[in-house]
Amino acid sequence: MSPDRPPSPSEQPLRLYGDLADWYPLLTPPGDYVEEAASYLRLFTRHCERPPRTLLDLGSGGGHMVFHLRATLACTLVDRAPAMLAQSRRLNPDCEHVAGDLRSIRLGRTFDCVLLHDAVNYMTTRADLARAIATASAHVAPGGVALFQPDFVAETFVPGTETGGSDEGDRGLRYLEWRHQRAGDHESYVTDTAYLMRDAGGATVAHDRHLMGLFPRAVWQQQIAAAGFEARTVPFVHGPCSDVGRDVFLGLRPTRTAQA
Ligand SMILES: C[S@@+](CC[C@H](N)C(=O)[O-])C[C@H]1O[C@@H](n2cnc3c(N)ncnc32)[C@H](O)[C@@H]1O
DSSP, rough: OOTTSOOOTTSSSOOGGGTTGGHHHHOOOOOGHHHEEEEEEEHHHHHHSSOEEEEEETTOOOOOHHHHTTSSSSSEEEESOHHHHHHHHHHTTSSEEEOOTTTTTSSSOOOOOEOOOGGGGGSSSSSHHHHHHHHHHEEEEEEEEEOOOOSSOTOOOOOOOOOEEEEEETTTEEEEEEEEOOOOOSEEEEEEEEEEEEEEEEEEEEEEEEEOOOOOHHHHHHHHHTTOEEEEEEEEGGGGGGSSSEEEEEEEEEHHHHHH
Protein backbone atom coordinates (compact mmCIF):
# COMPACT_ATOMS: atom_id res chain seq x y z
CA MET A 1 0.00 0.00 0.00
CA SER A 2 1.25 3.50 -0.84
CA PRO A 3 2.31 5.43 2.28
CA ASP A 4 0.17 8.30 1.00
CA ARG A 5 -2.96 6.16 0.83
CA PRO A 6 -4.31 5.13 4.25
CA PRO A 7 -6.05 1.86 4.86
CA SER A 8 -9.85 2.11 5.01
CA PRO A 9 -11.28 3.25 8.35
CA SER A 10 -12.51 -0.25 9.07
CA GLU A 11 -8.91 -1.49 8.81
CA GLN A 12 -7.36 1.33 10.82
CA PRO A 13 -9.32 2.32 13.94
CA LEU A 14 -9.14 6.03 14.66
CA ARG A 15 -7.47 6.92 17.94
CA LEU A 16 -10.24 9.41 18.71
CA TYR A 17 -12.73 6.55 18.97
CA GLY A 18 -10.29 4.22 20.71
CA ASP A 19 -7.57 5.06 23.20
CA LEU A 20 -8.39 8.80 23.06
CA ALA A 21 -12.17 8.39 23.49
CA ASP A 22 -12.22 9.89 26.95
CA TRP A 23 -10.95 13.14 25.41
CA TYR A 24 -13.93 13.24 23.01
CA PRO A 25 -16.16 15.32 25.34
CA LEU A 26 -13.48 18.04 25.30
CA LEU A 27 -13.33 18.03 21.48
CA THR A 28 -17.06 18.65 20.94
CA PRO A 29 -18.76 19.07 24.33
CA PRO A 30 -22.41 17.96 24.60
CA GLY A 31 -23.43 21.61 25.01
CA ASP A 32 -22.38 22.27 21.39
CA TYR A 33 -25.23 20.07 20.16
CA VAL A 34 -28.21 21.95 21.63
CA GLU A 35 -29.33 23.79 18.50
CA GLU A 36 -28.59 20.96 16.08
CA ALA A 37 -30.60 18.55 18.23
CA ALA A 38 -33.50 21.01 18.35
CA SER A 39 -33.50 21.34 14.56
CA TYR A 40 -33.47 17.54 14.13
CA LEU A 41 -36.37 17.23 16.56
CA ARG A 42 -38.33 19.83 14.58
CA LEU A 43 -37.73 17.87 11.36
CA PHE A 44 -38.72 14.57 12.97
CA THR A 45 -41.89 16.11 14.39
CA ARG A 46 -42.80 17.74 11.07
CA HIS A 47 -42.22 14.67 8.91
CA CYS A 48 -43.30 11.82 11.17
CA GLU A 49 -46.99 10.98 10.69
CA ARG A 50 -47.56 10.85 14.45
CA PRO A 51 -45.85 12.45 17.42
CA PRO A 52 -42.49 10.62 17.41
CA ARG A 53 -41.68 8.50 20.46
CA THR A 54 -38.66 6.39 19.52
CA LEU A 55 -35.26 7.12 17.93
CA LEU A 56 -32.43 4.97 16.62
CA ASP A 57 -29.08 6.83 16.36
CA LEU A 58 -26.68 5.01 14.02
CA GLY A 59 -23.02 5.80 14.71
CA SER A 60 -23.95 7.48 17.97
CA GLY A 61 -20.41 8.17 19.22
CA GLY A 62 -20.31 9.84 22.62
CA GLY A 63 -24.10 10.19 22.65
CA HIS A 64 -23.84 13.99 22.69
CA MET A 65 -26.77 14.47 20.28
CA VAL A 66 -28.96 11.94 22.07
CA PHE A 67 -28.23 13.72 25.35
CA HIS A 68 -30.54 16.52 24.09
CA LEU A 69 -33.17 14.24 22.55
CA ARG A 70 -33.62 11.58 25.19
CA ALA A 71 -36.09 13.64 27.26
CA THR A 72 -38.50 13.58 24.30
CA LEU A 73 -37.64 10.29 22.57
CA ALA A 74 -36.79 6.81 23.84
CA CYS A 75 -33.35 6.44 22.28
CA THR A 76 -31.36 3.41 21.11
CA LEU A 77 -27.73 4.07 20.23
CA VAL A 78 -25.56 1.96 17.90
CA ASP A 79 -21.81 2.31 17.46
CA ARG A 80 -19.01 -0.07 16.59
CA ALA A 81 -16.43 1.51 18.91
CA PRO A 82 -16.62 0.05 22.44
CA ALA A 83 -14.82 3.06 23.95
CA MET A 84 -17.38 5.47 22.46
CA LEU A 85 -20.28 3.32 23.67
CA ALA A 86 -18.73 3.43 27.14
CA GLN A 87 -18.57 7.24 26.98
CA SER A 88 -22.21 7.42 25.90
CA ARG A 89 -23.38 4.97 28.57
CA ARG A 90 -21.92 7.31 31.19
CA LEU A 91 -23.69 10.33 29.66
CA ASN A 92 -26.97 8.57 28.83
CA PRO A 93 -27.33 5.76 31.39
CA ASP A 94 -31.08 5.45 30.80
CA CYS A 95 -30.69 4.71 27.05
CA GLU A 96 -30.22 1.40 25.25
CA HIS A 97 -26.75 0.93 23.72
CA VAL A 98 -25.89 -1.70 21.12
CA ALA A 99 -22.48 -2.54 19.64
CA GLY A 100 -22.59 -2.99 15.88
CA ASP A 101 -21.69 -1.81 12.41
CA LEU A 102 -24.21 0.61 11.00
CA ARG A 103 -23.76 -0.93 7.55
CA SER A 104 -25.09 -4.31 8.61
CA ILE A 105 -26.79 -4.27 12.01
CA ARG A 106 -30.40 -5.47 12.15
CA LEU A 107 -32.19 -5.07 15.47
CA GLY A 108 -35.39 -6.77 14.29
CA ARG A 109 -37.64 -3.85 15.29
CA THR A 110 -38.58 -0.43 14.00
CA PHE A 111 -38.47 3.15 15.26
CA ASP A 112 -40.39 6.36 14.54
CA CYS A 113 -37.12 8.15 13.75
CA VAL A 114 -33.71 7.00 12.56
CA LEU A 115 -30.78 9.43 12.71
CA LEU A 116 -27.57 8.98 10.74
CA HIS A 117 -25.58 12.18 11.01
CA ASP A 118 -21.81 12.66 11.32
CA ALA A 119 -21.02 8.92 11.27
CA VAL A 120 -22.34 8.75 7.72
CA ASN A 121 -19.27 10.73 6.63
CA TYR A 122 -17.30 7.51 7.13
CA MET A 123 -19.14 5.82 4.25
CA THR A 124 -16.44 6.16 1.61
CA THR A 125 -17.93 4.14 -1.25
CA ARG A 126 -21.36 4.17 -2.87
CA ALA A 127 -21.76 0.54 -1.81
CA ASP A 128 -21.16 1.39 1.86
CA LEU A 129 -23.48 4.39 1.61
CA ALA A 130 -26.19 2.11 0.19
CA ARG A 131 -25.64 -0.35 3.07
CA ALA A 132 -25.97 2.41 5.66
CA ILE A 133 -29.17 3.71 4.07
CA ALA A 134 -30.52 0.14 3.86
CA THR A 135 -29.90 -0.22 7.62
CA ALA A 136 -31.88 2.96 8.23
CA SER A 137 -34.64 1.66 5.97
CA ALA A 138 -34.82 -1.66 7.83
CA HIS A 139 -35.48 0.23 11.07
CA VAL A 140 -37.99 2.93 10.07
CA ALA A 141 -41.59 2.16 11.03
CA PRO A 142 -44.47 2.96 8.66
CA GLY A 143 -45.22 6.65 9.06
CA GLY A 144 -41.69 7.25 10.35
CA VAL A 145 -38.69 9.11 9.00
CA ALA A 146 -34.94 8.67 8.54
CA LEU A 147 -32.67 11.72 8.61
CA PHE A 148 -29.24 11.71 6.96
CA GLN A 149 -26.81 14.57 7.59
CA PRO A 150 -23.39 14.43 5.89
CA ASP A 151 -20.97 17.29 6.53
CA PHE A 152 -20.64 17.85 2.78
CA VAL A 153 -22.03 16.70 -0.53
CA ALA A 154 -19.88 16.91 -3.66
CA GLU A 155 -21.52 20.21 -4.59
CA THR A 156 -20.73 21.92 -1.26
CA PHE A 157 -17.26 20.61 -0.33
CA VAL A 158 -14.60 23.22 0.34
CA PRO A 159 -11.10 22.42 1.58
CA GLY A 160 -10.26 24.23 4.80
CA THR A 161 -9.32 24.13 8.43
CA GLU A 162 -11.18 24.28 11.71
CA THR A 163 -9.91 24.66 15.23
CA GLY A 164 -11.57 24.22 18.58
CA GLY A 165 -11.57 22.38 21.86
CA SER A 166 -12.40 23.02 25.50
CA ASP A 167 -11.23 22.63 29.09
CA GLU A 168 -12.58 20.75 32.07
CA GLY A 169 -10.82 20.90 35.42
CA ASP A 170 -7.11 20.33 34.87
CA ARG A 171 -7.66 18.77 31.43
CA GLY A 172 -7.85 20.59 28.13
CA LEU A 173 -7.83 19.71 24.43
CA ARG A 174 -7.33 21.81 21.30
CA TYR A 175 -7.55 20.46 17.79
CA LEU A 176 -6.67 21.48 14.26
CA GLU A 177 -8.75 19.81 11.57
CA TRP A 178 -7.47 20.07 7.99
CA ARG A 179 -9.84 18.99 5.20
CA HIS A 180 -8.41 18.32 1.78
CA GLN A 181 -8.66 16.13 -1.29
CA ARG A 182 -5.60 14.24 -2.43
CA ALA A 183 -4.72 13.72 -6.06
CA GLY A 184 -6.87 10.80 -7.17
CA ASP A 185 -9.52 11.23 -4.48
CA HIS A 186 -12.79 10.97 -6.35
CA GLU A 187 -15.76 10.51 -4.07
CA SER A 188 -13.82 11.01 -0.84
CA TYR A 189 -11.70 13.49 1.07
CA VAL A 190 -9.35 13.37 4.00
CA THR A 191 -9.55 15.16 7.33
CA ASP A 192 -6.16 15.19 9.03
CA THR A 193 -6.73 16.09 12.65
CA ALA A 194 -4.10 16.98 15.24
CA TYR A 195 -5.07 16.83 18.91
CA LEU A 196 -3.11 18.65 21.62
CA MET A 197 -4.08 17.39 25.07
CA ARG A 198 -2.94 18.62 28.45
CA ASP A 199 -3.55 17.35 31.94
CA ALA A 200 -1.78 17.54 35.29
CA GLY A 201 1.01 15.37 33.89
CA GLY A 202 1.85 17.64 30.92
CA ALA A 203 0.90 17.82 27.25
CA THR A 204 0.78 15.26 24.42
CA VAL A 205 -0.08 15.38 20.72
CA ALA A 206 -1.75 12.84 18.48
CA HIS A 207 -2.90 12.64 14.88
CA ASP A 208 -5.75 10.83 13.09
CA ARG A 209 -6.43 10.67 9.36
CA HIS A 210 -10.20 10.46 8.84
CA LEU A 211 -11.20 9.24 5.38
CA MET A 212 -14.63 10.63 4.45
CA GLY A 213 -17.08 10.00 1.62
CA LEU A 214 -18.21 12.76 -0.74
CA PHE A 215 -21.18 12.05 -2.99
CA PRO A 216 -23.31 14.20 -5.29
CA ARG A 217 -26.80 15.13 -4.06
CA ALA A 218 -28.31 13.05 -6.84
CA VAL A 219 -26.55 9.91 -5.53
CA TRP A 220 -27.96 10.50 -2.05
CA GLN A 221 -31.44 11.04 -3.42
CA GLN A 222 -31.27 7.99 -5.71
CA GLN A 223 -29.99 5.73 -2.95
CA ILE A 224 -32.61 6.91 -0.45
CA ALA A 225 -35.36 6.25 -3.01
CA ALA A 226 -33.82 2.88 -3.93
CA ALA A 227 -34.02 1.88 -0.25
CA GLY A 228 -37.81 2.25 -0.41
CA PHE A 229 -38.14 5.75 1.01
CA GLU A 230 -39.82 8.84 -0.33
CA ALA A 231 -36.70 11.04 -0.64
CA ARG A 232 -36.69 14.71 0.36
CA THR A 233 -33.85 17.22 0.62
CA VAL A 234 -34.20 20.15 3.01
CA PRO A 235 -31.79 22.95 3.91
CA PHE A 236 -30.03 22.57 7.23
CA VAL A 237 -31.08 25.49 9.39
CA HIS A 238 -29.69 25.83 12.86
CA GLY A 239 -27.99 28.70 14.65
CA PRO A 240 -24.23 28.84 14.17
CA CYS A 241 -24.03 26.73 10.99
CA SER A 242 -27.10 27.98 9.15
CA ASP A 243 -24.91 29.83 6.66
CA VAL A 244 -22.88 26.73 5.76
CA GLY A 245 -25.43 25.54 3.21
CA ARG A 246 -25.53 21.94 4.36
CA ASP A 247 -28.13 19.50 3.12
CA VAL A 248 -30.32 17.27 5.20
CA PHE A 249 -31.70 14.24 3.37
CA LEU A 250 -34.92 12.72 4.61
CA GLY A 251 -36.32 9.30 3.90
CA LEU A 252 -40.06 9.25 4.53
CA ARG A 253 -42.13 6.10 4.81
CA PRO A 254 -45.74 7.18 4.36
CA THR A 255 -48.26 4.66 5.68
CA ARG A 256 -50.30 4.89 2.47
CA THR A 257 -47.25 3.51 0.59
CA ALA A 258 -46.34 0.98 3.29
CA GLN A 259 -49.85 -0.49 3.20
CA ALA A 260 -50.19 -0.43 -0.61
C1 LIG B 1 -18.11 11.86 15.26
S1 LIG B 1 -18.54 10.40 16.09
C2 LIG B 1 -20.28 10.61 16.37
C3 LIG B 1 -20.58 11.55 17.48
C4 LIG B 1 -22.06 11.64 17.76
N1 LIG B 1 -22.71 12.39 16.72
C5 LIG B 1 -22.41 12.22 19.10
O1 LIG B 1 -23.51 12.78 19.21
O2 LIG B 1 -21.63 12.09 20.06
C6 LIG B 1 -18.58 9.23 14.78
C7 LIG B 1 -18.89 7.83 15.26
O3 LIG B 1 -19.17 7.02 14.12
C8 LIG B 1 -18.81 5.72 14.47
N2 LIG B 1 -18.75 4.90 13.26
C9 LIG B 1 -18.03 5.12 12.13
N3 LIG B 1 -18.25 4.14 11.24
C10 LIG B 1 -19.13 3.28 11.82
C11 LIG B 1 -19.72 2.05 11.40
N4 LIG B 1 -19.47 1.53 10.20
N5 LIG B 1 -20.58 1.44 12.24
C12 LIG B 1 -20.85 1.95 13.47
N6 LIG B 1 -20.29 3.09 13.94
C13 LIG B 1 -19.45 3.76 13.11
C14 LIG B 1 -17.47 5.89 15.17
O4 LIG B 1 -17.14 4.76 15.96
C15 LIG B 1 -17.74 7.15 15.97
O5 LIG B 1 -18.12 6.85 17.29
